[in-house]
Amino acid sequence: MKFESATIKDIAKALNLSTSTVSRALRGSYEISDETKKQVLEYAEKINYRPNPIALSLKERRTRAIGVVVSEIANNFFSQAINGIESIAYNRGYHVIITQSHESHEREKVNVQHMAARGVDGLLVSLSSESADISYLRELHEKGMPMVFFDRVTDEIETHRVTANNYNGAFAATEHLLSQGYKNIAHITSSPFLSITKERLAGYKAALDKHGIPFNENLVKYCPHGGMIVKEAEDALHELNAKKQKPDAIFTTGDRLTIVCYGILKQMKKNDQTGFIGFSNTQVADLFSPSLSVVRQPAFEIGQFSIELLIQMIESKRPVTEFQTKILETELVVRESSLHKQKKSVHL
Amino acid sequence: MKFESATIKDIAKALNLSTSTVSRALRGSYEISDETKKQVLEYAEKINYRPNPIALSLKERRTRAIGVVVSEIANNFFSQAINGIESIAYNRGYHVIITQSHESHEREKVNVQHMAARGVDGLLVSLSSESADISYLRELHEKGMPMVFFDRVTDEIETHRVTANNYNGAFAATEHLLSQGYKNIAHITSSPFLSITKERLAGYKAALDKHGIPFNENLVKYCPHGGMIVKEAEDALHELNAKKQKPDAIFTTGDRLTIVCYGILKQMKKNDQTGFIGFSNTQVADLFSPSLSVVRQPAFEIGQFSIELLIQMIESKRPVTEFQTKILETELVVRESSLHKQKKSVHL
DNA sequence: GCTGCAAACGTTATCGGTAACGATTGCGTA
DNA sequence: TACGCAATCGTTACCGATAACGTTTGCAGC
Numbered sequence: 105m106k107f108e109s110a111t112i113k114d115i116a117k118a119l120n121l122s123t124s125t126v127s128r129a130l131r132g133s134y135e136i137s138d139e140t141k142k143q144v145l146e147y148a149e150k151i152n153y154r155p156n157p158i159a160l161s162l163k164e165r166r167t168r169a170i171g172v173v174v175s176e177i178a179n180n181f182f183s184q185a186i187n188g189i190e191s192i193a194y195n196r197g198y199h200v201i202i203t204q205s206h207e208s209h210e211r212e213k214v215n216v217q218h219m220a221a222r223g224v225d226g227l228l229v230s231l232s233s234e235s236a237d238i239s240y241l242r243e244l245h246e247k248g249m250p251m252v253f254f255d256r257v258t259d260e261i262e263t264h265r266v267t268a269n270n271y272n273g274a275f276a277a278t279e280h281l282l283s284q285g286y287k288n289i290a291h292i293t294s295s296p297f298l299s300i301t302k303e304r305l306a307g308y309k310a311a312l313d314k315h316g317i318p319f320n321e322n323l324v325k326y327c328p329h330g331g332m333i334v335k336e337a338e339d340a341l342h343e344l345n346a347k348k349q350k351p352d353a354i355f356t357t358g359d360r361l362t363i364v365c366y367g368i369l370k371q372m373k374k375n376d377q378t379g380f381i382g383f384s385n386t387q388v389a390d391l392f393s394p395s396l397s398v399v400r401q402p403a404f405e406i407g408q409f410s411i412e413l414l415i416q417m418i419e420s421k422r423p424v425t426e427f428q429t430k431i432l433e434t435e436l437v438v439r440e441s442s443l444h445k446q447k448k449s450v451h452l
Numbered sequence: 453m454k455f456e457s458a459t460i461k462d463i464a465k466a467l468n469l470s471t472s473t474v475s476r477a478l479r480g481s482y483e484i485s486d487e488t489k490k491q492v493l494e495y496a497e498k499i500n501y502r503p504n505p506i507a508l509s510l511k512e513r514r515t516r517a518i519g520v521v522v523s524e525i526a527n528n529f530f531s532q533a534i535n536g537i538e539s540i541a542y543n544r545g546y547h548v549i550i551t552q553s554h555e556s557h558e559r560e561k562v563n564v565q566h567m568a569a570r571g572v573d574g575l576l577v578s579l580s581s582e583s584a585d586i587s588y589l590r591e592l593h594e595k596g597m598p599m600v601f602f603d604r605v606t607d608e609i610e611t612h613r614v615t616a617n618n619y620n621g622a623f624a625a626t627e628h629l630l631s632q633g634y635k636n637i638a639h640i641t642s643s644p645f646l647s648i649t650k651e652r653l654a655g656y657k658a659a660l661d662k663h664g665i666p667f668n669e670n671l672v673k674y675c676p677h678g679g680m681i682v683k684e685a686e687d688a689l690h691e692l693n694a695k696k697q698k699p700d701a702i703f704t705t706g707d708r709l710t711i712v713c714y715g716i717l718k719q720m721k722k723n724d725q726t727g728f729i730g731f732s733n734t735q736v737a738d739l740f741s742p743s744l745s746v747v748r749q750p751a752f753e754i755g756q757f758s759i760e761l762l763i764q765m766i767e768s769k770r771p772v773t774e775f776q777t778k779i780l781e782t783e784l785v786v787r788e789s790s791l792h793k794q795k796k797s798v799h800l
Numbered sequence: 801g802c803t804g805c806a807a808a809c810g811t812t813a814t815c816g817g818t819a820a821c822g823a824t825t826g827c828g829t830a
Numbered sequence: 831t832a833c834g835c836a837a838t839c840g841t842t843a844c845c846g847a848t849a850a851c852g853t854t855t856g857c858a859g860c
């Protein structure tokens with residue numbers, strides 16, 4: 105099967121004109137007489153002519169398309185960020201191509217290279233948890249492909265970055281748990297390679313430090329696939345539970361990981377005894393039982409900032425050399441899960 | 453900024469050959485001497501040559517890209533369906549371009565037409581709730597664009613369709629509520645234009661009929677935007693609650709609408725008294741309180757079937773004239789929310 | 801030596817569109 | 831009359847790749 109569309113040539117033939125005359129008439133060039141313009145426009149309208157974007161891309165070396173790589177769209181943070189991206193892109197005349205890495209470095213690479221070859225004008229990248237080697241991105245960047253990192257960023261490539269204030273978010277969450285009287289706070293987090301993991305760990309440590317609690321490495325558990333592999337989270341929780349001094353509270357990172365851990369905790373019937381808070385942008389935290397306290401990231405705004413910066417780079421005449429790192433504040437939303445046991449029991 | 457890539461011309465110039473020789477050498481043509489082939493391949497490897505897909509698309513009139521339109525990716529059903537689509541497309545060498553209509557007919561049209569113009573080889577479409585007029589899709593279809601409808605389908609266009617068994621799913625859910633002793637079952641659903649709405653309503657009616665309960669039109673509430681506009685759901689629930697004979701159970705359709713309604717019901721403090729079940733593919737139904745009974749659709753498989761059929765059409769030599777409507781069974785997952793009050797109180 | 805033929809490569813048209821450049825026409829003016 | 835110029839349109843090159851067709855070799859065979 106083949107999908108055929110009217111071309112400028114069809115118009116030219118029908119009206120006995122040259123293709124360039126038709127082209128100029130369609131673009132309203134002053135060189136074309138009003139009468140010819142009218143003829144061309146009317147006929148184009150009649151046969152529902154649409155310029156072929158592929159031919160245009162080839163000629164103009166731009167596609168007005170922007171590529172996005174995230175780990176999973178079935179993740180509230182990313183789907184909200186994508187909505188932010190689209191909200192701006194749409195009005196600026198750009199189309200958004202979404203791809204998923206599923207936390208696989210290989211998949212990420214294939215997607216990025218395919219989009220690059222297909223001529224996207226720029227890339228918005230949130231790295232997969234496996235992506236230690238990003239040389240392929242660096243090459244692309246050196247060849248002049250505009251890119252902006254968001255959420256999971258890297259300092260190996262000099263360009264714009266947009267993230268939440270992961271340090272502050274983690275600090276606030278940890279301090280909140282401390283303020284509720286929890287003293288033995290575990291931290292379940294994603295791949296240690298990720299920027300967000302490091303920043304959140306630093307915030308967690310700093311809050312402990314401020315309140316004179318020594319940092320205990322054994323209370324930090326890494327789930328490299330961020331909750332995509334449930335067993336990683338199960339193992340983490342069971343290991344924590346096997347300690348002689350069990351943690352009395354848990355602080356998790358990552359939308360998916362938070363939900364998964366909370367589910368496992370419920371299965372273990374520990375969710376009424378253990379303080380719990382996590383990074384999550386879920387819209388149903390209120391429906392959980394106990395309702396779920398979260399650190400909420402401004403995902404929509406992160407998406408908006410990212411694409412603003414990207415479009416700015418794309419449309420810049422000169423190569424951009426000054427890059428900014430935009431950091432947006434998170435929001436601590438306290439619900440039942442992180443309140444102290446005594447206080448919680450009032451609610452239940 | 454501009455992103456430059458090596459072309460066949462660069463190779464030709466460097467090796468003092470013509471572009472066609474290079475082209476043929478790269479494709480391993482018998483017309484090219486082994487020595488030349490070796491030279492070309494080595495140099496291509498060295499400069500990391502990748503054929504320009506845009507030029508190829510222009511020439512070959514195919515892109516190996518498939519366009520998908522859904523209402524929202526932040527919807528468990530759709531994100532799971534997309535994962536199913538990708539799982540097949542990836543292995544068959546197709547790339548997937550995802551777009552969202554946000555339940556807007558206009559947006560859907562723009563997205564589809566852009567993808568068509570950009571030369572996707574085929575389309576996977578789940579209609580927006582506003583899409584009463586699909587003439588633009590019919591035109592595209594008549595011009596030979598392969599398309600498969602999934603989930604929200606139409607019988608105005610003769611092509612493959614893939615859906616869940618919405619009738620059976622609704623029937624089972626309603627009958628289940630009846631079996632729990634509920635007698636006054638409300639039905640909150642999406643836009644009346646949608647195929648899924650009609651099918652589910654029919655299943656609901658049939659179950660009532662089977663059990664001798666008269667159908668009451670006032671117990672059916674439509675939320676045309678499927679939960680995207682929360683007020684629609686609020687109004688529906690408040691209207692139902694204002695009746696002198698309040699419904700004792702609610703059956704909802706749509707991932708988003710189900711979650712939204714359940715949240716409102718909780719706000720109204722009615723969720724412990726009202727039986728509740730809804731179409732949803734959420735993975736956190738267990739975490740809700742009371743845990744949420746759902747009709748689960750085989751979203752991943754629906755995605756897989758859809759793209760299988762689409763690729764089949766795309767790669768068919770002759771125009772396809774025999775179309776199938778694939779209907780996959782749903783799964784009734786009973787949890788606390790739909791159990792009868794007495795039984796439920798045991799659990800709480 | 802001439803012809804025939806195959807091997808190995810170059811030329812050119814093509815996809816659809818844009819733009820630099822050329823060409824033709826009519827008209828005003830020296 | 832001839833020249834310049836504007837108005838209006840056509841020709842052609844180009845973007846990157848492929849493929850039909852053409853061309854240049856060298857060598858075998860008569």
